[in-house]
Amino acid sequence: MAFTILDGGSFTSTGAGVKIPLPSSADYFRTWNITQLATASPTAVVGGEWFGAKFGAGASAANSGIRWKKSGSSAILIDSFSTSTASDGFTYVTSSPVVEAQAANAITAITAANPAVVSQTNTYSEGDFLRIYNTTGDLTIGGMVFQISTVSGSGYTLLGLANVTANGLAAATAGNTRRISKFAAVEPEFMYISNISQATQAVVSTTIDPTNYYSVGMKIHFSVPPSFGMKEINQLTGTIIAVNAASASGSIGAYNVTVDIDSSAFTTFAFPLTANSPTKQLFATFAPAGAQTSFNPVTLVQTGYDFSLQPFRTGQFTPYMFLAGGANSPAGANADVINWMSYKLES
Amino acid sequence: MATGITNIDNMAPELPLQFSEDLLSTPQFNLIHSFGCDLHFADAYIGKTTRMSRYERLSTDGGQLDGSGIDPAPEVVVRTDIDATTEIYAKTVVINEQVTLFENDKVLTKFTALLGQWLREKEDLLMRDLYASSVSYINAVGGGGGDQPSRISAGDVNNIERILLSNDARTMLATNEAMDKFGTAPTRDAFIALCSTDLAADLQGVTNVILKSIYPHQEGLRPEEYCSISRFRFFVSSKANKIPGASLLGNTVYTIPMFGLEAAAKVEQNGYTSILGYRPPYVVSSVGQNSQLYAKFAIARAITNQNWITGLNVTASN
Numbered sequence: 001m002a003f004t005i006l007d008g009g010s011f012t013s014t015g016a017g018v019k020i021p022l023p024s025s026a027d028y029f030r031t032w033n034i035t036q037l038a039t040a041s042p043t044a045v046v047g048g049e050w051f052g053a054k055f056g057a058g059a060s061a062a063n064s065g066i067r068w069k070k071s072g073s074s075a076i077l078i079d080s081f082s083t084s085t086a087s088d089g090f091t092y093v094t095s096s097p098v099v100e101a102q103a104a105n106a107i108t109a110i111t112a113a114n115p116a117v118v119s120q121t122n123t124y125s126e127g128d129f130l131r132i133y134n135t136t137g138d139l140t141i142g143g144m145v146f147q148i149s150t151v152s153g154s155g156y157t158l159l160g161l162a163n164v165t166a167n168g169l170a171a172a173t174a175g176n177t178r179r180i181s182k183f184a185a186v187e188p189e190f191m192y193i194s195n196i197s198q199a200t201q202a203v204v205s206t207t208i209d210p211t212n213y214y215s216v217g218m219k220i221h222f223s224v225p226p227s228f229g230m231k232e233i234n235q236l237t238g239t240i241i242a243v244n245a246a247s248a249s250g251s252i253g254a255y256n257v258t259v260d261i262d263s264s265a266f267t268t269f270a271f272p273l274t275a276n277s278p279t280k281q282l283f284a285t286f287a288p289a290g291a292q293t294s295f296n297p298v299t300l301v302q303t304g305y306d307f308s309l310q311p312f313r314t315g316q317f318t319p320y321m322f323l324a325g326g327a328n329s330p331a332g333a334n335a336d337v338i339n340w341m342s343y344k345l346e347s
Numbered sequence: 348m349a350t351g352i353t354n355i356d357n358m359a360p361e362l363p364l365q366f367s368e369d370l371l372s373t374p375q376f377n378l379i380h381s382f383g384c385d386l387h388f389a390d391a392y393i394g395k396t397t398r399m400s401r402y403e404r405l406s407t408d409g410g411q412l413d414g415s416g417i418d419p420a421p422e423v424v425v426r427t428d429i430d431a432t433t434e435i436y437a438k439t440v441v442i443n444e445q446v447t448l449f450e451n452d453k454v455l456t457k458f459t460a461l462l463g464q465w466l467r468e469k470e471d472l473l474m475r476d477l478y479a480s481s482v483s484y485i486n487a488v489g490g491g492g493g494d495q496p497s498r499i500s501a502g503d504v505n506n507i508e509r510i511l512l513s514n515d516a517r518t519m520l521a522t523n524e525a526m527d528k529f530g531t532a533p534t535r536d537a538f539i540a541l542c543s544t545d546l547a548a549d550l551q552g553v554t555n556v557i558l559k560s561i562y563p564h565q566e567g568l569r570p571e572e573y574c575s576i577s578r579f580r581f582f583v584s585s586k587a588n589k590i591p592g593a594s595l596l597g598n599t600v601y602t603i604p605m606f607g608l609e610a611a612a613k614v615e616q617n618g619y620t621s622i623l624g625y626r627p628p629y630v631v632s633s634v635g636q637n638s639q640l641y642a643k644f645a646i647a648r649a650i651t652n653q654n655w656i657t658g659l660n661v662t663a664s665n
Contacts, residue, residue, distance in 0.1 A: 104597070133597050142495060142595030143486075178592055185476035186648070190483050219427060221653035223483030235514055235654065278488060278495035278595060281506075285483040289653045290401075290429040311396050311430035312649040315480065344351060 008341035010034075013332035016125030016325040017088075020340060021317045027052040028343040029065075029090060029321050035336040036070065036327075045069045046076060048330040050090035050321070054345050063324065065090040081329070088123055088324030093181075095318055107175035110138055114248060116163035118148070119155045120177065125325050126151050129208060130177040138163065138172035139277035144192045145180060147208040147255070159254040160207035161194050167251040168229075168271035183315035188213050188288035193222075195251040195269055196230055196284075202238070202263035203246045204286065205253040214257060214288075216240050217304025221289040225281035230269040236261055237289050288312070352637055353454070354443035370457070377571040377584035378467055380474035383519060383539045384611040389647065395433040397614045397647050402426050429649050431614050436473075437643035438465050444628060444636045455640065459623060462642035466621050470646060472586060474613060477648045478541070478604035479588040484658040490549070495595035496660040499546065499603075501554040501577060503659055507605045508578040511538055514654035516607035520580055526563040533563055540579040540605040543587040545663050550574050550581060552664075579605055598662050606656035616645035 006024050020029075029050040036044040047068035050060045060066070064082040067089065071077055081089030109119040124130070128148050135142045141161070148156040163169045183189070191213070195205040204220075214220070217240065224234040238259030248254040251269070272280035293304035321342070323331035332338050389397045403425040410419060440458050447454060485506070490498030497503075518536040525533035534557055542550075550556060550573060557575040559568060571582045593600040621644045628635040650656060 104592070131593060133592065133595055135595070139495065139595060143593055143600070176597060184480035186480035189480045221483070223485065223657060225485055235510065237653070278486075278493065278497060281488050282486040282495065283484075287483045287653050288481055288650065290427040292425060292427055305428075307396065307430075311432040312477065312481065312647070313432040314434055 004344050006342045006344050008339070010337060010339045013325065013334060013336040013338055015334035016127075016331070017329075018323045018325065018331040018338075020321040020323065020342070022319050022321055022342055023317075024344065025094070025319050026092070026321065026342040027054050027345040029092075030341050030343070031323065031330045032339045033332045033336050034339055035332070039070075041073050042070050042327075043072050044327045044333065044336075045087070045329060048081070048089060048323075050092065052092065060090060063089055063091050065330070069328070085328075087328035088326065090330060091322040091324070093318055093320055093322060104176045104178050107132070107135075107172070107177060110135070110158075110163060110172040110175065112163050112165070112169070112171040114162035114164050114251065115253060116158045116161040117155060118158060121154060122151070122156070122177075123153070123324070123326055123329075124148060124151050124156065124179065127182070129180050129182050131180050132175055132177050135172045135175040137170055137274060138175070139274040140271045140280070140282060141169065142175075142277070144207055144283060158207075159248070160205060160209075162205065162248070162251040162253050164251060166270065167195055168273055170274060181316045182212075185315055185318075187313055187315035188218070188309065189315060190285050190287040193224065193284040193286060194253055196224070196233060196263060196266075197246075197252055198263050198266055198268065200262045200264050201241060201258050202233070202261045203252055203256050203258050205251070206255045206257065207253075209244070209255050210257050211243050213309065214240055214243060215306035215309045216243060217293060217306065218291045218310055219289040220257070220259065220286040222284075222286050224269075224284040227272040227276070227280035227282070228269055228284045229267045230263065232266040233261060233263060239292050239294075352441040352443050353446060353458075355445050355449055358446050358454075373461065373464060375464055376468065376471075376586045377544075377582070378471040379541050379571045379582040379584045379587070380471045380478065381613060382569075383541070383606065384474065384613045384648075385609055385651065387612050387614045389433055389614050389616045389645075391617060391619075395647075397431050397433065399429045399431070399612060399649065399651055400426050401429070401652070429612075429651050431612070431647035431649035433614065433616055433645050433647040435619070435643060435645045436469055437641060438462060438469070439639055439641040441631065441637050441639045444638070455625070455638075458640050462623055462640055463621075466642050466644055470613075470644065471584075473646060474611075474648055475541075475586065475588055477611065477650065478656075478658070479602055481650050482604055482656055482658050483653070484602055484660045487659055487661045490661065492662055492664065493596075494598055494662045496600060496662055498549050498664055499553060499659065499661040503661070504540075504553070504577045504579055504605075507657055507659055508538070510657050511605070511607055511655060516610070516655035518578070519606075519608050523562050523564055528563060531561050531563045532557045534575040534580065535578055537575060537578055537580045538605055538607045540576075540581045540603050540659075541587055542581060542583055542603040543589055543601050543663075544583045544585045545589065545599075545665065546601055546603075546661065547573065547583060549661070549664050550576070594662050600660050601663060603659045603661065604656060605658055608655065610650065610652050610656035612649050612651045614647035614649070616647075619643075619645040
């Protein structure tokens with residue numbers, strides 16, 4: 001069976017995972033870590049191979065593939081990413097919802113703080129999106145998606161979660177996470193709300209950084225079940241007047257948008273108590289509802305219409321190859337130069 | 348040899364076997380995600396973004412003239428703009444001349460039909476993704492299973508109806524009037540709900556469900572329709588959206604968009620709605636051995652009114 005090289009390229013790793021869009025799909029995918037190949041005795045992956053479904057029983061499992069590595073010497077060892085000591089490998093994603101098939105990972109604690117800090121042995125990267133589930137002590141966030149920051153191998157911070165009593169939440173002692181795509185199949189996407197302030201211009205906390213998805217002038221439509229307290233804002237539509245302008249404080253997280261809705265007389269927003277799960281309705285969300293321009297005759301400033309964010313459009317392109325980051329994974333460690341090529345089989 | 352060419356090594360020979368008089372059916376999933384949306388058209392040469400605009404209604408506060416001669420303050424009219432970007436999708440099949448020369452006959456006709464099917468299926472999935480990504484969903488809580496969300500229940504469906512009615516949404520389907528037939532039940536004018544075939548068993552168990560078979564009239568019903576619950580008519584597809592591992596307990600969550608008139612839009616590019624083409628061998632191949640069929644279409648999609656669409660997250664019993 002003949003191969004055809006479809007595409008190829010090179011990038012310098014940041015140590016984080018990398019997505020390679022594959023418009024024509026792929027049956028075989030190859031990476032070389034040029035930096036580590038030239039290094040005498042590293043402990044690092046120097047290359048990887050992925051085999052698609054056409055290889056039948058020989059196809060690579062999700063988050064695996066053939067691993068070419070050096071282990072403290074110049075000799076190259078070949079095994080698979082899933083063999084001991086396992087490391088993250090290749091994941092070929094073909095459809096939406098765009099969930100990368102990363103293995104479920106156990107949480108050992110979520111602190112009762114703003115921002116919440118999660119203890120978990122992980123290989124995640126700065127800015128990754130995680131769906132948290134199987135929580136204990138914090139049942140009402142189970143199923144929500146969060147963006148993580150200040151990531152280390154033992155934990156990370158959730159800047160979008162004020163996991164405090166005033167917000168109806170408490171510390172968690174266990175849970176699981178699974179990494180998902182940073183973009184939905186279609187953008188702008190709906191977002192989870194983690195708090196709404198009582199103010200003449202309501203500050204709406206989100207679980208992920210909204211700057212990549214929403215801009216000033218865009219309208220958002222609220223869906224806030226009565227179980228979250230602030231039922232008055234449910235089904236209202238507001239216009240965004242600021243993004244990430246409010247500092248984290250109290251129950252407001254660092255990720256937020258400010259809208260032109262006066263919530264000062266609304267009921268306090270708080271998650272339903274964990275004891276009421278699963279009988280109380282979840283989740284509080286907002287969804288894109290178009291845009292409205294405005295012109296300030298004093299400042300002569302026109303706001304609204306960000307054509308990179310506002311129109312409905314494809315978010316996450318599929319298929320793509322997700323290369324896990326790190327010294328023992330295909331996307332390499334920070335500053336490693338990675339070459340890649342994708343191939344198709346003739347039949 | 349180039350990539351992805353249909354040739355006699357990967358195409359089963361017709362001879363020396365004889366073909367049955369008719370082809371077997373090519374599987375096709377239920378196409379449920381497009382028929383409930385509005386259709387708009389975009390002209391060529393004026394950009395790839397289509398703007399759909401709506402004037403918001405005026406406030407009904409005040410308005411009485413008290414005889415003082417003071418005019419009421421004018422109200423600034425608000426217009427909401429919904430933008431959608433046109434995108435182009437394509438699929439191609441390359442056929443080696445030896446297929447038709449030695450083995451198979453009329454494959455171009457058969458492959459053209461396949462590409463036509465791809466056009467509609469791809470369009471359906473793109474609309475599905477719109478509903479999955481850009482609409483707010485509420486977790487079901489009234490069903491069993493002990494998960495978050497729960498399985499579907501009548502109370503959850505009624506709650507969505509309340510939301511849509513409170514937002515002045517208009518129903519999409521007309522009443523099925525009662526008839527003097529044993530075992531039938533009328534259905535009210537209805538919004539529509541789109542869900543996975545995995546939920547078929549759970550739908551049958553919802554209180555007061557009316558299965559399609561006991562509607563008073565069967566004429567004109569779409570084969571994709573499954574049942575009526577409360578004020579919703581449910582349509583099912585094996586490709587409807589589901590999110591693996593997204594419930595509290597890590598089970599698959601099924602998202603059910605539920606909406607009325609003018610909640611979503613599909614924008615078709617004039618002259619580019621569905622293009623099927625053929626490239627002869629002398630164009631595709633330097634030695635004239637490979638010909639090519641292709642299909643492509645342009646589409647833009649948008650949620651045009653969030654007040655008139657919402658959705659339900661559920662888990663399944665199976």
